[in-house]
Amino acid sequence: MGAEAQRTEEWADVTPDAARRLLTAAVQAFAERGYHATTTRDIAGRAGMSPAALYIHYRTKEELLFRISSVGHRLALDILRQARDGAGTPAERLAAAVRRFVRWHAEHHTTARVVQYELGALGEEHYAEILGMRRDTDAAVRAIIEDGVAAGDFDVPDVRGTTLAVLSLCIDVARWFNVEGKRTPDEVGELHAGLVLRMVGYDGTLPTGV
Amino acid sequence: MGAEAQRTEEWADVTPDAARRLLTAAVQAFAERGYHATTTRDIAGRAGMSPAALYIHYRTKEELLFRISSVGHRLALDILRQARDGAGTPAERLAAAVRRFVRWHAEHHTTARVVQYELGALGEEHYAEILGMRRDTDAAVRAIIEDGVAAGDFDVPDVRGTTLAVLSLCIDVARWFNVEGKRTPDEVGELHAGLVLRMVGYDGTLPTGV
DNA sequence: ACGCCCCCTAAGCGCTTGCTCAGGTTCGGG
DNA sequence: CCCGAACCTGAGCAAGCGCTTAGGGGGCGT
Numbered sequence: 001m002g003a004e005a006q007r008t009e010e011w012a013d014v015t016p017d018a019a020r021r022l023l024t025a026a027v028q029a030f031a032e033r034g035y036h037a038t039t040t041r042d043i044a045g046r047a048g049m050s051p052a053a054l055y056i057h058y059r060t061k062e063e064l065l066f067r068i069s070s071v072g073h074r075l076a077l078d079i080l081r082q083a084r085d086g087a088g089t090p091a092e093r094l095a096a097a098v099r100r101f102v103r104w105h106a107e108h109h110t111t112a113r114v115v116q117y118e119l120g121a122l123g124e125e126h127y128a129e130i131l132g133m134r135r136d137t138d139a140a141v142r143a144i145i146e147d148g149v150a151a152g153d154f155d156v157p158d159v160r161g162t163t164l165a166v167l168s169l170c171i172d173v174a175r176w177f178n179v180e181g182k183r184t185p186d187e188v189g190e191l192h193a194g195l196v197l198r199m200v201g202y203d204g205t206l207p208t209g210v
Numbered sequence: 211m212g213a214e215a216q217r218t219e220e221w222a223d224v225t226p227d228a229a230r231r232l233l234t235a236a237v238q239a240f241a242e243r244g245y246h247a248t249t250t251r252d253i254a255g256r257a258g259m260s261p262a263a264l265y266i267h268y269r270t271k272e273e274l275l276f277r278i279s280s281v282g283h284r285l286a287l288d289i290l291r292q293a294r295d296g297a298g299t300p301a302e303r304l305a306a307a308v309r310r311f312v313r314w315h316a317e318h319h320t321t322a323r324v325v326q327y328e329l330g331a332l333g334e335e336h337y338a339e340i341l342g343m344r345r346d347t348d349a350a351v352r353a354i355i356e357d358g359v360a361a362g363d364f365d366v367p368d369v370r371g372t373t374l375a376v377l378s379l380c381i382d383v384a385r386w387f388n389v390e391g392k393r394t395p396d397e398v399g400e401l402h403a404g405l406v407l408r409m410v411g412y413d414g415t416l417p418t419g420v
Numbered sequence: 421a422c423g424c425c426c427c428c429t430a431a432g433c434g435c436t437t438g439c440t441c442a443g444g445t446t447c448g449g450g
Numbered sequence: 451c452c453c454g455a456a457c458c459t460g461a462g463c464a465a466g467c468g469c470t471t472a473g474g475g476g477g478c479g480t
Contacts, residue, residue, distance in 0.1 A: 036246035039436080040439075052459060056457065057457095061439090120243070158401055165401070175327075251466090251468095262470080428473105431470105434470105435466105436468100437465080437466070441463105445459095448455095450451100450453090
């Protein structure tokens with residue numbers, strides 16, 4: 001499945017068609033220039049519409065950002081929760097979590113960039129709502145690490161700090177990942193999964209799997 | 211030494227006084243709201259001046275950003291080069307590099323945020339100039355890791371990828387570090403130094419030092 | 421005492437911004 | 451054939467933007 005196919009799939013349940021086109025146009029524009037440097041005319045232009053058309057489907061420019069941020073956080077959270085609740089040893093589940101989380105940030109790095117770096121532009125209420133999802137994200141990763149510590153598979157002196165560092169390492173992929181670069185999302189995910197297992201003091205070999 | 215003292219010290223060689231006040235005002239504003247959401251009136255207001263005063267000391271708003279970015283990158287690069295060229299084993303030098311680099315990103319997280327996340331707002335020529343310094347940053351860290359591999363102290367299958375990940379982990383501190391939080395810059399630096407030594411497969415204990 | 425230069429402000433110019441609104445087009449159901 | 455609902459556009463408004471300009475005040479050397 002190519003990146004293009006996934007990009008449309010990601011917003012598949014946004015209707016009507018024009019609203020989805022505006023949304024994907026906004027994702028691209030926000031990712032390229034940032035929220036504040038993007039004009040409503042630019043978004044509408046990319047979607048092949050007049051500026052006024054935007055306001056039929058969204059009340060403000062900020063609502064567009066919130067919708068993107070909301071869907072993006074939901075997707076990222078689902079990835080981590082699936083790994084947390086999946087089968088296998090803590091090492092296998094942590095490796096799977098990192099692999100998929102990193103792969104998502106690389107593959108959908110435009111969306112991920114908006115999701116991770118444009119939070120500050122959200123309105124107060126929307127920001128608070130997103131913050132809740134981010135706390136859940138942290139909790140999901142922490143749960144896996146705590147499982148590993150309890151099982152005696154991991155050696156982690158500072159669980160909260162290490163959780164933060166693991167998430168930090170994964171999220172930052174969205175900042176530097178470049179489609180023109182030599183590394184595929186799969187390769188980056190694999191590399192990071194290995195690094196994270198070392199960070200938690202797992203002394204076995206990197207488990208394979210999705 | 212408090213953060214306040216360091217903040218002024220950081221821009222000590224910027225003269226005259228009004229130019230420095232404008233610069234520090236811009237750093238705060240850019241870090242809080244982002245470059246594009248910051249107005250020249252806001253910057254001038256924070257510095258206790260009229261909007262026009264800005265243009266006596268700086269030709270454009272973008273030049274202000276470039277100056278900040280330039281000084282910030284220079285400071286960060288110096289930290290890493292000092293660690294690279296310092297005495298000690300590769301593990302000691304890598305630990306020192308991460309400790310100090312992370313500490314800088316935590317202590318000066320306002321400056322660091324502008325330096326790391328507002329690159330895209332730079333003009334083309336200024337951007338190219340900054341990019342050169344960023345390549346040097348990468349090279350400095352890579353050199354230490356290569357030393358450790360050559361000495362047989364580190365086990366790193368993918369040197370370039372791991373270098374990128376190490377830098378990534380350190381840089382991202384600027385995004386999440388919160389002065390209100392419970393962790394001091396020193397503690398965060400210590401934690402990350404330990405994590406990075408694990409990432410490079412160093413099997414000794416964390417060396418102490420600056 | 422005087423002229424000079426540096427530093428600053430008040431006012432505002434030209435432009436772009438987010439957003440609005442009256443009016444037109446398209447299309448399925450009766 | 452007509453109606454109403456859904457969707458879209460052209461034109462434009464008020465506000466805010468980066469930046470400019472004309473002019474004033476204060477401290478310096480002479």
